[in-house]
Amino acid sequence: MSNFYARICENGHVDITYRRAKGEHCHQCGAPLMDSCPRCGSLIKQWHYYGMVYLTPKNLKFERPDRCKCCGHVFPWAEKKDL
Ligand SMILES: [Zn+2]
């Protein structure tokens, strides 16, 4: 089984990864990446694949959410967009 996680920096750059790691930074702007909601801790997006499916993070379709689907917390990139 393969897992992928979406991580997003506070400026809204999306990075999809095979593994979760703390303390990583956006390769585009250097801001910290988050893979889960800062309020409730639920993952922004996770995928599971089974078997021999050949996928890379670049194959995955992902629409960046503006809010946490669990608690409704507005993510920092959505707030910046409104300025
Ligand atoms: Zn960034």
Ligand SMILES: [Zn+2]
């Ligand atoms: Zn939340």
